[in-house]
Amino acid sequence: MPVVAAAVCPHPPLLVPEVASGAAPELDDLRTACLAAIEHLAETAAVLVVGSAPTATYPGAAAGSFGAYGAPGLRFGTGDPVLPLSLAVGGWLLEQSKAAGLPRTYRAVPTATTPADCLQIGRQIAQGNDRIGLLIMGDGSARRSEHSPVHLHPRAEIFDTTVATALHNRDLDVLEALDPDLAAELQAAGRAPWQVLAAALEGTTLTGDLTYNAAPYGVGYFVASFT
Amino acid sequence: MRGGPPVTVGPVADEGDGVLRLGSRSFGVGEFALMAIVNRTPDSFFDRGATYANDAAYAAIDQAVADGADLVDIGGVKAGYGEPVSEDEELRRTVDFVAGIRARHPSLVISVDTYRSVVARRVAEAGADLLNDTWAGADPDLVYAAAEAGIGLVCSHVGGLSPRTDPHRMAYDDVVADVIRTTTALADRALAAGVRPDGILIDPTHDFGKNTLQSLELTRRLDELAATGWPVLVAVSNKDFIGETLELPPGQRGNGTLAALTISAWLGARVFRVHDVPAARQALDFIAVLRGTAQPAGTRRSLA
Numbered sequence: 001m002p003v004v005a006a007a008v009c010p011h012p013p014l015l016v017p018e019v020a021s022g023a024a025p026e027l028d029d030l031r032t033a034c035l036a037a038i039e040h041l042a043e044t045a046a047v048l049v050v051g052s053a054p055t056a057t058y059p060g061a062a063a064g065s066f067g068a069y070g071a072p073g074l075r076f077g078t079g080d081p082v083l084p085l086s087l088a089v090g091g092w093l094l095e096q097s098k099a100a101g102l103p104r105t106y107r108a109v110p111t112a113t114t115p116a117d118c119l120q121i122g123r124q125i126a127q128g129n130d131r132i133g134l135l136i137m138g139d140g141s142a143r144r145s146e147h148s149p150v151h152l153h154p155r156a157e158i159f160d161t162t163v164a165t166a167l168h169n170r171d172l173d174v175l176e177a178l179d180p181d182l183a184a185e186l187q188a189a190g191r192a193p194w195q196v197l198a199a200a201l202e203g204t205t206l207t208g209d210l211t212y213n214a215a216p217y218g219v220g221y222f223v224a225s226f227t
Numbered sequence: 228m229r230g231g232p233p234v235t236v237g238p239v240a241d242e243g244d245g246v247l248r249l250g251s252r253s254f255g256v257g258e259f260a261l262m263a264i265v266n267r268t269p270d271s272f273f274d275r276g277a278t279y280a281n282d283a284a285y286a287a288i289d290q291a292v293a294d295g296a297d298l299v300d301i302g303g304v305k306a307g308y309g310e311p312v313s314e315d316e317e318l319r320r321t322v323d324f325v326a327g328i329r330a331r332h333p334s335l336v337i338s339v340d341t342y343r344s345v346v347a348r349r350v351a352e353a354g355a356d357l358l359n360d361t362w363a364g365a366d367p368d369l370v371y372a373a374a375e376a377g378i379g380l381v382c383s384h385v386g387g388l389s390p391r392t393d394p395h396r397m398a399y400d401d402v403v404a405d406v407i408r409t410t411t412a413l414a415d416r417a418l419a420a421g422v423r424p425d426g427i428l429i430d431p432t433h434d435f436g437k438n439t440l441q442s443l444e445l446t447r448r449l450d451e452l453a454a455t456g457w458p459v460l461v462a463v464s465n466k467d468f469i470g471e472t473l474e475l476p477p478g479q480r481g482n483g484t485l486a487a488l489t490i491s492a493w494l495g496a497r498v499f500r501v502h503d504v505p506a507a508r509q510a511l512d513f514i515a516v517l518r519g520t521a522q523p524a525g526t527r528r529s530l531a
Contacts, residue, residue, distance in 0.1 A: 013396055019440070022474065068398035070440025085396065142395055149395030151308045187395075219395075 002126045003200050004044050006134040007037040008167060010190075010221035011051060011089035018071040030221055033212040034093050037225040042098035044133035046105070048125065049094070050196050051086025051137035052189045053108035060104030064088030084108060086137040086189070094135065102133075109192045111184065118192050119176060122199025136197045138190020140164075140220020148218030156186050160213075160220035163194065167224040168210035172198040188220070201226065247458045247497065248425040249379045250336040250356035252297060254458075257520040259492060259511040262298040262338060262500040263291035264464065267320040268312075270305045273465045273477050273502055281324070288328055292335055295508035300359055300500055301325060301350075302340035306435075308391050314345055322349045329354030338381075342390050344368035351376035359500075361432065362390040364413050370420045379426030381460055382413035386436025394436045402441040403448045406431045407455060414457050428498060430460040434467050442468035446487055453495025462500035463487040464507075485510050493518075 015031060017024035041047050063077030066088065075081055076095050083091055087106045094100055109121065125134070140163060141156035142149050148156075159182065166174035175198035183191035204226075212223035245256040254260045265287045269276040278284040288299055303320035304312045312320075321339060328337055339350040342362035347369050351358070357379040360369050364382070373380040384406040386397045399405045410429035417427050431452055433442040445452075446468075452459050463469065469483040470476065481503055488499055488507060492514045501507040515521035 013438075021440070023471075068400060069396070070402075070438055070444065085398065149393055151392075 002128050002130065002132060003134055003204055003206070004131045005040050006136060006197060006201065006206060006226035007034075007041060008136045008138060008190075008194070008197065008222060008224040008226075009034040009037060009090065009093060010139045010219075010223070011086040011137045012139065012217075012219060012221070013066060013069040013085065013089075014217070015089060016066050016069075016071065016074065016092060018074045019066050019069050026216065030212055030214075030216075030223070033223040035097060037211060037223050038093055038097050038099060038135060040225060040227055041094075041133035041135060042102065044099075044102065045131040046103040047094060047099055047133045047135055049087055049090035049104065049106045049135045049137065050109060050193045051084070051090055051106075052111045052192055053084030053086055055110055056084075056108045058083060058087065058106040058108075060106075062087075062091070062106060064091045066092075086193075090135050090137045099133070109196055111189060111192055112180070113192045115176060115178070115180060115195050118195035119199040122196040123202065125196070126200045126203055134197060134200060136190075136193045138193040138222075139188065140190060140215065140222060141186035141188045142219045143186050144215040144220055145218040148215075150187050152218075153186050155182065156188075156220070159183070159186050159188060160215070160222075163188075163190070163220075164210055164213045164222050167194075167222055168208050170201065170206070170208040170226070172201055190222075245456070245458075246425055247379075247428070248423070249298065249338075251334045252336050254297070254497065256497075257515075257518065258497070259515060260297045260336075260498045261295060261504060261508055261511060262300050262460070262498055263287075263294075263296035263504045264300050264302070264500060264502050265291065266302045266305075267324060268302060268305045270309050271302070272305070272307065284324060285327065285331070288332065288335075291504050292332055294504040296335075296504050298336040298338050298357065298498070299328065300338040300340050301328075301355075303346070304341070304391070306340075306361060306391065307393055314343055317341065317343065317346050318349055321346060322353050325350045325353040325355050338379075342366055342369065344372050347372035348376070351378055357381065357426070359430075361385075361430075361435065362388075363409065363432070364416070365390050370417050370422060373417065373426070374421035377423060377426075379428065380417050380422050381428045381430050382410045382417060382457075383430045383432040384409045384436065385432055388436045394434075394438065397436050397438060397441065399441060402437065402444050403451050406445060407452060410452075411455050411457065427457060428460045429455065429457040430462060433461070433463050437468070439468040439471040442466070443472065446490055449491050449494035449496055458497045459491075459495060460498040460500060461488070461491040461496045463491065464501045464503070481506060489514060
């Protein structure tokens with residue numbers, strides 16, 4: 001039984017209070033939801049963090065920093081900060097959780113990875129013998145509203161609703177069938193990591209629980225746990 | 228005209244000595260040039276179309292000159308995303324207007340905020356003195372429009388964004404270093420393309436391709452940009468980084484704007500693009516006295 005728990009979290013820099021400065025309380029609920037969703041990862045033997053970024057794996061001690069986003073004072077890990085944003089947010093969340101002391105690995109999946117390759121990565125992860133927990137970092141569309149970072153796209157909301165519903169219902173078929181071209185057009189950074197998750201969950205009986213689903217700044221954020 | 232301005236002391240330096248020459252005006256090192264924003268757009272974030280109509284636009288120019296503006300910056304396209312504006316429509320909004328301003332104010336420096344080389348060439352023919360290429364060379368031909376016409380060019384930094392897009396999670400190892408690298412490379416390219424060396428400015432372009440913390444860092448370290456030797460233009464007026472810092476909507480960012488402008492001036496900026504000309508003129512005149520490049524208008528207190 002390889003994958004024994006999983007959590008899905010978003011990775012906006014704004015989630016980090018030192019980056020958000022005075023706006024930090026606006027995401028208190030999202031931060032709380034993320035920390036709650038990853039609590040049960042502490043009951044696994046090791047945690048694998050998956051997020052969209054150019055291909056690379058990083059050891060658990062790899063350093064993350066938010067200096068590139070304006071908060072140079074905050075960092076974790078050892079050595080020069082190397083973790084890309086999605087994995088840095090994942091690591092930062094884990095550092096605050098009961099899973100902080102577990103063996104940890106980071107794996108980046110490029111946003112352009114085909115669904116077939118994502119599924120292969122997910123199944124490969126599931127083949128190991130360790131009782132691992134997955135922390136899947138992924139955002140919904142960055143084109144959700146008139147105030148979005150990227151201009152409103154009419155299909156953004158329905159895409160995000162589809163993802164949210166599929167996460168909640170553990171509908172692996174829907175997640176595995178997400179259209180990569182549409183996701184790219186909608187600037188939904190989570191598509192590839194979610195498809196890795198779906199494939200990794202295939203042989204399990206874990207069920208989903210969506211605890212956060214909103215787009216307070218025009219980017220879709222979801223938090224879900226699989227237990 | 229404004230009354231009782233401080234008197235500039237010291238000569239304006241000769242050619243090759245850091246003097247910025249735009250149109251018929253020369254701005255020496257230590258002298259502040261004030262650029263008034265007059266948009267020919269129906270949808271810009273701050274004025275929301277107040278000077279879209281012809282009469283209102285000319286009246287705004289006249290008022291800016293009376294209030295102490297040295298330059299005006301004419302924009303025909305809202306900076307952020309919005310309704311697409313065709314090249315023909317941008318030409319319609321800007322070319323005749325530039326010619327009209329030139330006729331009314333022969334010595335006013337006219338800048339045009341455009342990223343299109345076709346528009347740049349036409350406004351140059353109509354009398355523009357400076358091209359404010361806010362989208363950082365998105366049209367690589369624009370630099371030649373400035374070179375051919377013998378007019379000035381503003382070299383901007385937008386972190387690689389395409390025109391009229393907003394930044395999302397822009398990341399910099401060192402935002403100031405990135406700005407210096409990008410703007411000085413554009414300035415060098417302009418020089419190589421034949422743009423007059425005394426007509427080239429660099430602009431860190433606050434908010435464009437930056438989050439608030441990054442724009443604050445640029446403001447705090449503006450002296451590093453000034454140290455490149457290129458004249459620095461700052462456009463901080465009413466921008467989101469001021470709004471987010473003070474939690475104020477666009478209509479209430481005037482005081483924060485003056486604070487950012489003051490620090491920028493103190494750290495070496497030379498051209499200031501603003502909405503509120505009288506306020507900025509007062510602040511800059513005061514800073515010029517503090518820096519010793521101008522004398523107080525009159526000092527009588529306790530002296531009689």
